[in-house]
Amino acid sequence: EVLRRMERGYTSSRYLQIVERIRSEVPEAGLSADAIVGFPGETDAQFEETLELMRAVRFDTLNTAAYSPRPGTPAATWEDQVPEETKRERLSRINELATAHSLQRSQGLIGREVEVLVEGPNSKRPGQLRGRTRGGKRIFLEGSTDLIGALVQARVTEAYNFSV
Missing domain, CATH: 3.30.750.200 (Transcription Regulator spoIIAA)
Incomplete structure:
Protein backbone atom coordinates (compact mmCIF):
# COMPACT_ATOMS: atom_id res chain seq x y z
CA GLU A 1 0.00 0.00 0.00
CA GLY A 108 30.55 -14.11 4.82
CA LEU A 109 33.60 -12.95 2.85
CA ILE A 110 36.18 -13.76 5.55
CA GLY A 111 38.72 -16.26 4.26
CA ARG A 112 37.65 -15.84 0.65
CA GLU A 113 39.72 -14.56 -2.25
CA VAL A 114 37.89 -11.70 -3.94
CA GLU A 115 38.57 -9.66 -7.04
CA VAL A 116 39.13 -6.00 -6.19
CA LEU A 117 39.20 -2.87 -8.31
CA VAL A 118 41.81 -0.72 -6.57
CA GLU A 119 40.43 2.83 -6.51
CA GLY A 120 43.06 4.81 -4.67
CA PRO A 121 44.87 5.40 -1.40
CA ASN A 122 43.01 5.09 1.90
CA SER A 123 42.94 8.70 3.13
CA LYS A 124 42.60 7.53 6.74
CA ARG A 125 45.54 5.10 6.76
CA PRO A 126 48.70 6.08 4.90
CA GLY A 127 50.24 3.20 2.96
CA GLN A 128 46.93 1.42 2.59
CA LEU A 129 44.74 1.25 -0.52
CA ARG A 130 40.97 1.24 -0.92
CA GLY A 131 38.86 -0.47 -3.53
CA ARG A 132 35.64 -2.33 -4.28
CA THR A 133 34.85 -6.00 -4.65
CA ARG A 134 32.76 -7.25 -7.57
CA GLY A 135 29.80 -7.13 -5.19
CA GLY A 136 30.47 -3.45 -4.49
CA LYS A 137 31.77 -3.99 -0.94
CA ARG A 138 34.36 -1.43 0.13
CA ILE A 139 37.68 -3.11 0.87
CA PHE A 140 40.98 -1.90 2.30
CA LEU A 141 44.25 -3.61 1.41
CA GLU A 142 47.99 -3.25 1.53
CA GLY A 143 49.86 -2.54 -1.68
CA SER A 144 51.67 -0.08 -3.88
CA THR A 145 49.93 2.91 -5.45
CA ASP A 146 51.00 1.35 -8.76
CA LEU A 147 47.95 -0.91 -8.30
CA ILE A 148 45.47 1.98 -8.55
CA GLY A 149 43.09 1.24 -11.41
CA ALA A 150 44.04 -2.45 -11.51
CA LEU A 151 42.00 -5.54 -10.76
CA VAL A 152 43.74 -7.61 -8.09
CA GLN A 153 42.99 -10.66 -5.96
CA ALA A 154 42.80 -10.16 -2.20
CA ARG A 155 42.00 -12.48 0.70
CA VAL A 156 39.46 -11.07 3.16
CA THR A 157 40.74 -11.30 6.73
CA GLU A 158 38.47 -8.90 8.63
CA ALA A 159 34.86 -7.76 8.37
CA TYR A 160 33.18 -4.55 9.46
CA ASN A 161 29.67 -3.16 9.08
CA PHE A 162 30.18 -1.65 5.65
CA SER A 163 33.62 -2.81 4.57
CA VAL A 164 36.12 -5.66 4.65
Whole structure:
Protein backbone atom coordinates (compact mmCIF):
# COMPACT_ATOMS: atom_id res chain seq x y z
CA GLU A 1 0.00 0.00 0.00
CA VAL A 2 2.82 2.43 0.86
CA LEU A 3 4.55 1.78 -2.47
CA ARG A 4 1.26 2.43 -4.27
CA ARG A 5 0.73 5.70 -2.38
CA MET A 6 4.29 6.71 -3.27
CA GLU A 7 3.40 5.97 -6.90
CA ARG A 8 6.17 3.42 -7.30
CA GLY A 9 5.75 1.17 -10.30
CA TYR A 10 6.38 -2.10 -8.44
CA THR A 11 5.24 -4.19 -5.50
CA SER A 12 7.28 -5.80 -2.75
CA SER A 13 6.53 -9.27 -4.14
CA ARG A 14 7.80 -8.25 -7.59
CA TYR A 15 10.89 -6.75 -5.97
CA LEU A 16 11.58 -10.03 -4.15
CA GLN A 17 11.23 -11.96 -7.42
CA ILE A 18 13.88 -9.75 -8.99
CA VAL A 19 16.20 -10.19 -5.98
CA GLU A 20 15.76 -13.97 -6.11
CA ARG A 21 16.65 -13.98 -9.80
CA ILE A 22 19.75 -11.85 -9.26
CA ARG A 23 20.94 -13.99 -6.35
CA SER A 24 20.32 -17.22 -8.30
CA GLU A 25 22.43 -15.93 -11.20
CA VAL A 26 25.09 -14.08 -9.17
CA PRO A 27 25.06 -15.28 -5.52
CA GLU A 28 27.75 -12.80 -4.45
CA ALA A 29 25.93 -9.81 -5.99
CA GLY A 30 25.92 -6.85 -3.64
CA LEU A 31 22.49 -5.31 -3.32
CA SER A 32 21.76 -1.81 -2.13
CA ALA A 33 18.55 0.14 -1.90
CA ASP A 34 16.94 3.24 -0.47
CA ALA A 35 14.21 3.16 2.18
CA ILE A 36 12.03 5.93 3.55
CA VAL A 37 10.23 5.43 6.84
CA GLY A 38 7.22 7.42 8.02
CA PHE A 39 5.62 8.15 4.65
CA PRO A 40 2.13 9.56 5.32
CA GLY A 41 -0.28 6.79 6.25
CA GLU A 42 2.43 4.20 6.99
CA THR A 43 1.05 1.92 9.71
CA ASP A 44 3.00 -0.11 12.25
CA ALA A 45 2.06 -3.26 10.32
CA GLN A 46 3.32 -1.79 7.04
CA PHE A 47 6.59 -0.80 8.69
CA GLU A 48 6.96 -4.37 9.99
CA GLU A 49 6.45 -5.57 6.39
CA THR A 50 9.40 -3.39 5.39
CA LEU A 51 11.53 -5.06 8.06
CA GLU A 52 10.42 -8.49 6.79
CA LEU A 53 11.42 -7.53 3.25
CA MET A 54 14.82 -6.46 4.58
CA ARG A 55 15.21 -9.80 6.37
CA ALA A 56 14.40 -11.61 3.14
CA VAL A 57 16.84 -9.58 1.01
CA ARG A 58 19.68 -8.84 3.47
CA PHE A 59 20.97 -5.76 1.67
CA ASP A 60 24.69 -5.04 1.63
CA THR A 61 23.88 -1.36 1.89
CA LEU A 62 20.61 0.36 2.69
CA ASN A 63 20.39 4.15 2.45
CA THR A 64 17.67 5.29 4.83
CA ALA A 65 15.78 8.45 5.65
CA ALA A 66 12.71 9.57 7.52
CA TYR A 67 10.04 11.08 5.29
CA SER A 68 9.95 14.86 5.30
CA PRO A 69 7.24 16.81 3.48
CA ARG A 70 8.30 18.56 0.29
CA PRO A 71 6.34 21.70 -0.60
CA GLY A 72 4.21 21.26 -3.69
CA THR A 73 3.95 17.46 -3.44
CA PRO A 74 0.60 15.78 -2.82
CA ALA A 75 1.86 13.83 0.22
CA ALA A 76 2.87 17.04 1.98
CA THR A 77 -0.79 18.00 2.34
CA TRP A 78 -2.16 14.62 3.43
CA GLU A 79 -3.69 14.55 6.88
CA ASP A 80 -2.28 11.16 7.89
CA GLN A 81 1.26 12.39 8.58
CA VAL A 82 3.32 10.07 10.80
CA PRO A 83 4.46 11.69 14.08
CA GLU A 84 8.14 12.70 14.21
CA GLU A 85 8.82 10.50 17.25
CA THR A 86 7.45 7.47 15.37
CA LYS A 87 9.63 8.29 12.38
CA ARG A 88 12.73 8.56 14.58
CA GLU A 89 11.98 5.22 16.26
CA ARG A 90 11.38 3.49 12.91
CA LEU A 91 14.53 4.99 11.42
CA SER A 92 16.55 3.73 14.37
CA ARG A 93 15.12 0.22 14.01
CA ILE A 94 15.64 0.04 10.25
CA ASN A 95 19.22 1.33 10.58
CA GLU A 96 20.00 -1.24 13.27
CA LEU A 97 18.76 -4.08 11.07
CA ALA A 98 20.53 -2.72 7.97
CA THR A 99 23.83 -2.49 9.86
CA ALA A 100 23.47 -6.06 11.14
CA HIS A 101 22.76 -7.36 7.63
CA SER A 102 25.72 -5.50 6.15
CA LEU A 103 28.01 -6.95 8.82
CA GLN A 104 26.69 -10.47 8.17
CA ARG A 105 27.30 -10.08 4.44
CA SER A 106 30.83 -8.79 5.16
CA GLN A 107 31.56 -11.67 7.55
CA GLY A 108 30.55 -14.11 4.82
CA LEU A 109 33.60 -12.95 2.85
CA ILE A 110 36.18 -13.76 5.55
CA GLY A 111 38.72 -16.26 4.26
CA ARG A 112 37.65 -15.84 0.65
CA GLU A 113 39.72 -14.56 -2.25
CA VAL A 114 37.89 -11.70 -3.94
CA GLU A 115 38.57 -9.66 -7.04
CA VAL A 116 39.13 -6.00 -6.19
CA LEU A 117 39.20 -2.87 -8.31
CA VAL A 118 41.81 -0.72 -6.57
CA GLU A 119 40.43 2.83 -6.51
CA GLY A 120 43.06 4.81 -4.67
CA PRO A 121 44.87 5.40 -1.40
CA ASN A 122 43.01 5.09 1.90
CA SER A 123 42.94 8.70 3.13
CA LYS A 124 42.60 7.53 6.74
CA ARG A 125 45.54 5.10 6.76
CA PRO A 126 48.70 6.08 4.90
CA GLY A 127 50.24 3.20 2.96
CA GLN A 128 46.93 1.42 2.59
CA LEU A 129 44.74 1.25 -0.52
CA ARG A 130 40.97 1.24 -0.92
CA GLY A 131 38.86 -0.47 -3.53
CA ARG A 132 35.64 -2.33 -4.28
CA THR A 133 34.85 -6.00 -4.65
CA ARG A 134 32.76 -7.25 -7.57
CA GLY A 135 29.80 -7.13 -5.19
CA GLY A 136 30.47 -3.45 -4.49
CA LYS A 137 31.77 -3.99 -0.94
CA ARG A 138 34.36 -1.43 0.13
CA ILE A 139 37.68 -3.11 0.87
CA PHE A 140 40.98 -1.90 2.30
CA LEU A 141 44.25 -3.61 1.41
CA GLU A 142 47.99 -3.25 1.53
CA GLY A 143 49.86 -2.54 -1.68
CA SER A 144 51.67 -0.08 -3.88
CA THR A 145 49.93 2.91 -5.45
CA ASP A 146 51.00 1.35 -8.76
CA LEU A 147 47.95 -0.91 -8.30
CA ILE A 148 45.47 1.98 -8.55
CA GLY A 149 43.09 1.24 -11.41
CA ALA A 150 44.04 -2.45 -11.51
CA LEU A 151 42.00 -5.54 -10.76
CA VAL A 152 43.74 -7.61 -8.09
CA GLN A 153 42.99 -10.66 -5.96
CA ALA A 154 42.80 -10.16 -2.20
CA ARG A 155 42.00 -12.48 0.70
CA VAL A 156 39.46 -11.07 3.16
CA THR A 157 40.74 -11.30 6.73
CA GLU A 158 38.47 -8.90 8.63
CA ALA A 159 34.86 -7.76 8.37
CA TYR A 160 33.18 -4.55 9.46
CA ASN A 161 29.67 -3.16 9.08
CA PHE A 162 30.18 -1.65 5.65
CA SER A 163 33.62 -2.81 4.57
CA VAL A 164 36.12 -5.66 4.65
